[in-house]
Amino acid sequence: MCGSEGLTKPEKVSTFSQENVFRIFRPSDTVRMKSYPSESQESLMSASPEAVTTSRSPAAALTGRWQPVGLGQARITGGFWAPRQLRNGEQAIPSGQGQLESAGNLHNLRLAAGIGEGEAIGPVFADSDVYKWLEAVAWEYARNPSEDLLERQRELTAIVADAQREDGYLDSVVQLRYGDEGRYQQLVWSHEHYCAGHLIQAAIAQVRCTADRGLLEVAIKLADHLVANFGDDKTVDVDGHPVIEMALVELYRETGTQAYLDLARWFVEARGHGIISNHGHEPTYFSDRVPVREAATVEGHAVRAVYLAAGATDVALETGDAELLEALKTQFAHMWATKTYLTGGLGARWEGEAFGDEHELPSDRAYAETCAAIGGIQWAWRMLLATGDAKYADAIERMLYNGFLAGVSLAGTEYFYVNPLQLRGAAHADNNRSPAHGRRGWFDCACCPPNIMRTLASLDGYLASTSADALQLHQYAEGAVAADLPGRGSVGLKVETAYPWDGAVRLTVEQTVDGPWAVELRIPQWAEGATVNGTPTEAGEYARIEREWSVGDVIELQLPMATRVVAADPRVDAVRDCVALERGPLVYAVEQSDQQADVDDLHLLPEASVASSYDPELLDGVTVLTARGRAGTGHQAGAWPFEPGRTDQVGDEVEITAIPYYAWANREVGAMRVWLPRG
Amino acid sequence: MCGSEGLTKPEKVSTFSQENVFRIFRPSDTVRMKSYPSESQESLMSASPEAVTTSRSPAAALTGRWQPVGLGQARITGGFWAPRQLRNGEQAIPSGQGQLESAGNLHNLRLAAGIGEGEAIGPVFADSDVYKWLEAVAWEYARNPSEDLLERQRELTAIVADAQREDGYLDSVVQLRYGDEGRYQQLVWSHEHYCAGHLIQAAIAQVRCTADRGLLEVAIKLADHLVANFGDDKTVDVDGHPVIEMALVELYRETGTQAYLDLARWFVEARGHGIISNHGHEPTYFSDRVPVREAATVEGHAVRAVYLAAGATDVALETGDAELLEALKTQFAHMWATKTYLTGGLGARWEGEAFGDEHELPSDRAYAETCAAIGGIQWAWRMLLATGDAKYADAIERMLYNGFLAGVSLAGTEYFYVNPLQLRGAAHADNNRSPAHGRRGWFDCACCPPNIMRTLASLDGYLASTSADALQLHQYAEGAVAADLPGRGSVGLKVETAYPWDGAVRLTVEQTVDGPWAVELRIPQWAEGATVNGTPTEAGEYARIEREWSVGDVIELQLPMATRVVAADPRVDAVRDCVALERGPLVYAVEQSDQQADVDDLHLLPEASVASSYDPELLDGVTVLTARGRAGTGHQAGAWPFEPGRTDQVGDEVEITAIPYYAWANREVGAMRVWLPRG
Incomplete structure (x- = not known):
């Protein structure tokens, strides 16, 4: 209905050089463009540099503030x-x-661009899925450039550009359903800023990875429209769903335009004062009960909460806001200690897709949305760069290998929206997101699939960072890392490892510079007994190896891969007297396909020893754990309630076989559990 | 908008005699009007009388099919x-x-009646709250007649009658929002049959309690409209929310019109074939995955499921459908064994207000809607009358004193929508139904408050029943019970008891007839060691005392009120290694106000003995339980996950004080839990 008359089409830059591509590749993170110094950078450097240093972190002596090493x-x-x-x-x-x-997302944008006829289809935030997908295309192009990807990108970017209104406004569903007078009228639910945020993130990935400025021009026009419309002396309102905060800070980093950082900060500060309450959900749902800088925990809708926190961390980084960063440290610590699943999953509740109360972490009804794990990784990454504290890299690892990775099938094309730690054998699906359905190709609310795509495509960007004299490795993956040490030239390492199946990581210097510099290696908290070149090193910190390096020098990191039997905080009522199995970064699960007894009532013997073996044929190759357990006794005879401790019979001893949690539901969708009762 | 032109106003009968009132009083149950013999009654009496007898119930030798003793x-x-x-x-x-x-329910009906101007307000099922309230007024009038109640009843009945369309259709919100062409077009969500069902139930209560036929005329016109529109050769569709089934059977009992029973049966049978699936929720939500007569459990939305089951039980009772009744027995047993809270609460999940999977019974996120307890009582009552099995009366008792009664404040005017078995100290409300708010005066979706009102007002009707030669007492309350033994005259008992605080129940014969007849007394399953006139009797059955009685004869029933420490089925993961306290019919809870230590981390010593004492000043008078426990150790030092069984310190021994669960949140809304970890 809304035509495309008068829309300005941005100039498209489709030429690029391979060299150029790799120089500017990096994920959508806390990278500051050096060509755009700003006031806030100066204030950070001079007025309160401690704001983002790490004086209380274990790695404080080793690190300052870290810069990410981008893709490429x-x-x-x-x-x-x-x-x-x-x-x-x-x-x-x-x-x-x-x-x-087929879901109509492109249909909507085409309609808004004046192509075809009809009505908007699907949820109001439909555009955002297109933008996340475009972001994934850009990152994927950085990894594996192809004309096909560019063609897809050009096609969709053109539609988006044509859908944008002349004044910069863009939200196809609002344009089609509510018209110009409907703009920003129901921000609590309209997701207009949310869509804008994902558009901006996609645009930044696109210009960084393909040098195509097409989407960036759209994003800048839209950001300028937001700047013109929101603020203390303009419209005082915030979007029900954060993400615009991260996006605007990144756009500031990309363009140097101070107004974007200012607006991001304004959106962070405006929240928590009840602007968006009284809309059917309570303020808690929208992280609107308490201002970010006063909050002591995360609450409400999990994805919203962690996206907001990640954006607030970006704001703190760029403005040198020590108080805000301290508040975010407190919130992250409280979330991690009391509201995070063993899998790194975030959000205990289906109702409101929300964080539960402290220690409310049911295994069966864990929501643990895949998008929340992604948002958690994004937040932890910013906290890591801000503080240099290894615990944030540990958190990324836990979320990445478990809560996030379970969200996608081994085949790569089916997705879990929710990621419980238990499914009972008799479970019936009563919701299209129910895990009893197994992974699905798409959802009515399809936030997770393209979010997974962009995360997998940009994963390289979470491996490493640099400081003045060091290269940090946070995650261990077969590959290579190179970076410039400021004013000294490039250093580089080859990484060889069968991690997470094997704990040996062999690093070979491929590029070096004159004089000493350091390699800093994260030793995970779980890796008690780790060694670097045979020398024991502390877990939960970065091992720093500083010397003058020659090409061909080797570092041998050994992370012990003993199986761990672990327990939860005793206040987590849902898993009282249960244990779980872990090995390396992986949380394990027992799945009905592998068991001799009913998983719903399966116990691990208290003194059971756990054996491990790698099976290259199983589930694309996994290390399997086995231990002695016993079948449950089933229900007691007679009517409940029962006498405590009465056991009518003792179940048979059985062998329990555990597979990595991420791999569950790839054979059949049956009973599964991470936490096993002892006894 | 829809005017009242041409509407026929039913004649109102406002005269009545006290004698008449009491003769016809009874709750909306399985009473057949003897003045309306019907074909189905004959078939029940002759063709398959065993269909609803109780040959396999423990009380089979004692009972046939029971008739309820009504109010009055x-x-x-x-x-x-x-x-x-x-x-x-x-x-x-x-x-x-x-x-x-103030919520607009009456506004809607007035608009539909042509009074005033405006648009419909609130949820589509708004009318139903008015009808439940009218039903409560009628039952209350039976207990305590007043001109004020009659005046209120007349006023609202007149509005309802005026709102009805000439052809019998009635649903104010659909009339106002969707017009004539909108009728029955979206039954999955429109609740048109649901509203009709509550109207019919209110009308029956009204005519039985006040002899006013005003609402009954409206109900009959509406029921006739349904009969004219639904069936195999008419519209094949069912309402997303059951209740019409119970209502139509009761209207058949009241009027003898076979078509109402036939339509009720048709609604029961039409369900479970996917008529109402594919509407955003899966068929499970609507109890539409499996036909009622094939289902082995209850599932989906709990209130819908139990209302449907209660209606199906009514259909089985009236049609002599043995197969259907057997299926309902199986479903009830499975619900009770695997999907019912200790409090009798039904519905584990917030999402979809639904039953969870087997043994999915979290304490903290228990939904346990007050309306589901009410529906559970209604279903159990029908099963009791059909089978004479004491377990259904036990179930009513558990639901009534715990899951239902917690739904209303001691003051009587604030309500819980959801009834969890645990609230943590740091809980924040993120939903208007959140128990962290405490009880509230009303809700946007206000199904529970008037449902509680009608249940409390008609509670007398759940006390007793009769068979050919006996009077059964199911619930023990101070008062009196009288009934006609067919062809022999009236018998009556006075009941004196301080139950549930004291287990002594003294029954005195106030009316009797010539020859022997029996008093049958439910001995609750929990009442091991009960005596009747000093003689031990079996728990979980009816004690039958048969003799020739004289006025003034006394029966002394002694139900032992020892405190019970109870445990759940070991497959209920959420309360592993926990116990709860019960005394008589009451489940107990520990509330922060009474404790020396943090309720979130409070343990009961394994060998603790429990003391009880009645405190007349506390919470309107309750028996308080005390036992030795210990404060928790809080979280372990260091980062999680932890070593299993590692305890950094042992908490202090403390005294634990427990109050009846129903009384929680009447002083402050703080931490509360029913299940206590042992240790």
């Missing part, structure tokens, strides 16, 4: 992740475009 | 329930009318 400079080339990225690029992303077509 | 003949006059009924009548019901006014 950090490269995954094999091992655990490469085939997953390959499937993402070859299967998931092309299939995603088809899903966006 | 069964009377609560003191003790535990009378003050609650008094507050319901004097405070809640009058205040309810104000709430219906």
